[in-house]
Amino acid sequence: MLEINDIRAGYGEIEIIHGLSLYVNEGEIVSIVGPNGSGKSTLLKSIFALVDIMGGEINYQGELLNNVSTEKMIKKGLSFVPQTENIFPSLTVHENLELGGYVSKKKLKERLDLIYDLFPPLIEKRKKRAGTLSGGQRQMVAFGRALIMEPKLILLDEPTAGLAPMYISLILNKVKDINDIGVTILMVEQNAKKALAMSDRGYVLAAGEKKYEDSGRALLENEEVAQLFLGG
Amino acid sequence: MALQLLLNGLILGSIISLGAIGLSLIYGILNFGHFAHGDLMTLGAYFAYLFTVQLALPLPIAFVIAALLTALTANLLNQILYRHLKERDSVTIMISAVGAALIIRNLIQMFWGPQLKFYDRSIQMPVVLFNGLLRIKPTQITILILSSVLVIGVHLFLSKTKLGKAMRAMSDNTALAQITGINTQQVIFWTWVMSGVLTSSAGILLAMDTHLIPIMGWNLLLPMFAAVILGGIGSPYGAMFGGLVIGISQELSTMFISASYKPGIAFAIMILMLLIKPSGIMGRKV
Numbered sequence: 001m002l003e004i005n006d007i008r009a010g011y012g013e014i015e016i017i018h019g020l021s022l023y024v025n026e027g028e029i030v031s032i033v034g035p036n037g038s039g040k041s042t043l044l045k046s047i048f049a050l051v052d053i054m055g056g057e058i059n060y061q062g063e064l065l066n067n068v069s070t071e072k073m074i075k076k077g078l079s080f081v082p083q084t085e086n087i088f089p090s091l092t093v094h095e096n097l098e099l100g101g102y103v104s105k106k107k108l109k110e111r112l113d114l115i116y117d118l119f120p121p122l123i124e125k126r127k128k129r130a131g132t133l134s135g136g137q138r139q140m141v142a143f144g145r146a147l148i149m150e151p152k153l154i155l156l157d158e159p160t161a162g163l164a165p166m167y168i169s170l171i172l173n174k175v176k177d178i179n180d181i182g183v184t185i186l187m188v189e190q191n192a193k194k195a196l197a198m199s200d201r202g203y204v205l206a207a208g209e210k211k212y213e214d215s216g217r218a219l220l221e222n223e224e225v226a227q228l229f230l231g232g
Numbered sequence: 233m234a235l236q237l238l239l240n241g242l243i244l245g246s247i248i249s250l251g252a253i254g255l256s257l258i259y260g261i262l263n264f265g266h267f268a269h270g271d272l273m274t275l276g277a278y279f280a281y282l283f284t285v286q287l288a289l290p291l292p293i294a295f296v297i298a299a300l301l302t303a304l305t306a307n308l309l310n311q312i313l314y315r316h317l318k319e320r321d322s323v324t325i326m327i328s329a330v331g332a333a334l335i336i337r338n339l340i341q342m343f344w345g346p347q348l349k350f351y352d353r354s355i356q357m358p359v360v361l362f363n364g365l366l367r368i369k370p371t372q373i374t375i376l377i378l379s380s381v382l383v384i385g386v387h388l389f390l391s392k393t394k395l396g397k398a399m400r401a402m403s404d405n406t407a408l409a410q411i412t413g414i415n416t417q418q419v420i421f422w423t424w425v426m427s428g429v430l431t432s433s434a435g436i437l438l439a440m441d442t443h444l445i446p447i448m449g450w451n452l453l454l455p456m457f458a459a460v461i462l463g464g465i466g467s468p469y470g471a472m473f474g475g476l477v478i479g480i481s482q483e484l485s486t487m488f489i490s491a492s493y494k495p496g497i498a499f500a501i502m503i504l505m506l507l508i509k510p511s512g513i514m515g516r517k518v
Contacts, residue, residue: 048411074413082411088404090467090514095397099412102394145412 001026001184002047002153007056009046015054016042018208024153025200029175029185031216033192034205034229040188041083043205044155047186048073048080060153074101077152083161083188086142089131093122096130096141100148108148115144118177136167143174147183154178156187172198192230196220204229235366237483243372243441245479246379250434251452252459252471253386254427260403260466261423262318264325268309268333269431270453271340274446276302276432277439278340284351291351295436302435303428305336310424333450341446349444375437382433383472386426390468395422403466454495455482458502464515473513477501 002024010016016039024030032040045051047058047065058065060078068076088096097112116123119140125133130141139159146154159175160168172194179185189195196202199216204225212225219225251273258266279301283294309332317325358367390396395418402409402419410416435449442448459478463470478498485497505512 050411070411071413071415080411082408085405085408088401088408090404091397091400095401098394099397099401099414101413149413 001061002186003057003059004043004047005057005059007043007046007058008054009042009051009056010054011042011051016051016208017046019056020205020208020210022203022210022213024184024186026152026184027179027182028200029179029187029198029216031192031195031199031202032186032188032205033190033195033202034211037207038205039208040205041157042208044080044157044186044188047155048078050080074149074151077150078155079146079149079151079153080155081142081146081157081159083157087130087133087138087145089129091130092127093130093133093141094126097144097148100145103148111148111150114181115147118147118181119144119174134167135163136171139163139167139171140174143178147178151183153184153186156185156189158188158190160189160191168194193220233365234484234487235362237487238480239366239368239372241480241483242476243375243479244483245476246376246383247434247438247441247475248452248455248459248479249472249475250379250382250430250437251449252456252463252475253468254423254430255456256460256463256466256471257399257403257423257468258427259460261399261406261420262314262325263406264314264322264329265457266427267326267329267453268336269427269456270449270451271333271336272302272306272428272449273431273435273438273452274340274444274449275305275336275435276428277435277444277448278344279432280436280439281344281349281351281444285349295433298436299429299432302432303425306424306428306431307421310420337446337450344444344446346446351440351444371440375441378433379437382430386430386468386472389426395419399423399426400468403468451495454502455479455498458498458505461502461510461512462505464512467512467514470512470514 004020004022006019006021007017008015008019020043032043034040042051046053053066060076065073088099097115098108103111121137122140122144125137130138133141156175160171163171168191175185175187176198187195196216196219202214202216202219203210204212204219212219212222214222251269255266255269276298279298280294283289283297284291313328313332314325317328356369356371358369360367390400398414398419399422402414402416438448455478459474460471462477463474478501481501482494482497485494
């Protein structure tokens with residue numbers, strides 16, 4: 001579904017990702033883990049053209065994605081949920097979701113029903129300003145907004161960053177729920193163990209390069225990975 | 233006396249609010265203080281003068297044409313000036329806006345001269361209420377009604393239409409608006425249109441209440457900025473509220489201090505707000 005070949009990306013002159021390749025199959029949950037500063041988020045952002053791409057190819061469903069406008073990517077079924085500031089705080093929850101995409105009224109209602117079904121806590125908050133919600137609920141709003149356009153692949157940048165411990169498992173379970181309705185997931189996650197445990201496959205990054213790739217389970221059981229990157 | 237001052241403050245406040253809404257949205261969406269906003273306001277008032285006094289069209293028609301022409305000018309400014317400075321820091325754009333302000337003001341002075349002008353020189357009999365405690369001119373009633381209609385219109389636009397919501401969203405978080413697939417160029421265009429229409433209306437209402445003079449809008453720029461900061465930068469509702477507070481406090485202050493120090497009140501409120509709560513009453517960023 002998504003294939004990245006030898007990508008080099010960064011900001012301005014500074015290259016952060018040094019020739020990295022990965023792929024995502026339809027229906028999978030794929031996690032990218034690694035220490036701080038390893039380029040995980042940069043890699044994810046490069047797919048959505050939010051950083052400068054210096055070389056390499058990004059293919060999505062057989063089409064080259066380099067230099068495609070954000071609007072077109074969204075139309076093609078790609079969605080990106082940033083790590084922070086991923087909601088519009090002064091808009092209501094409902095307005096946040098509505099702005100997820102320009103779809104017909106009937107379609108919007110269908111999608112909203114599905115989203116409120118996935119995230120029941122949002123129902124009673126729908127008229128509240130999103131900025132007043134808790135961290136976990138904000139994340140649900142961000143997920144919901146990304147789901148409006150019926151995406152095929154969602155890119156999640158550290159969905160549990162800054163959340164209280166009680167919300168981490170809850171949000172990761174929601175990621176699983178989203179995958180269960182047929183959406184492929186590529187996520188960057190700090191909670192490496194939890195993320196790998198629920199992923200079909202995973203990549204371990206360090207210093208802008210790919211160190212390991214394997215199934216989530218295999219990476220968890222790999223002693224070297226555990227010692228170096230998962231805190232023993 | 234307090235009642236009369238309250239009324240005067242309400243009128244001044246609604247005029248400030250109309251200008252401040254656009255100023256706040258431009259600040260939120262394009263991230264710079266639009267220092268030419270006051271002079272766009274003046275331009276709107278003079279456009280209306282051109283059509284209603286010089287070309288003898290009815291004022292309501294002149295009002296609409298002037299609003300549209302000001303909206304056009306606002307977009308022209310963006311197209312030929314601000315758009316090209318987008319990558320520079322906000323101080324550069326701000327200074328260029330001051331330049332635009334000077335150009336507009338001097339063009340107005342060139343075409344219409346520096347003297348006071350009036351839409352209507354006839355003497356109006358005020359309506360006297362509460363045993364003479366409150367005197368209100370028919371024009372002032374029109375101003376209050378028109379500004380309320382405009383504010384309600386803005387509210388409906390911002391809360392009911394997709395474009396209005398996108399405008400608020402972009403003012404909240406431009407980067408997120410982009411990756412959500414909101415057509416940001418379209419939003420920017422309509423923000424200038426709306427700001428142009430509102431600030432032109434404010435200028436016309438101000439000229440209806442008092443008179444036209446090339447410096448009229450520039451004089452209101454500080455109270456408008458104070459309203460924006462009080463309400464929270466980027467928040468259109470904050471700007472509406474802030475405008476009313478500034479207008480009313482300026483007028484009420486004349487009960488205690490000489491009227492010539494009135495503009496100082498806007499300054500004082502702005503500085504106090506920046507010291508106590510820089511994000512404003514309804515905003516979240518500075």
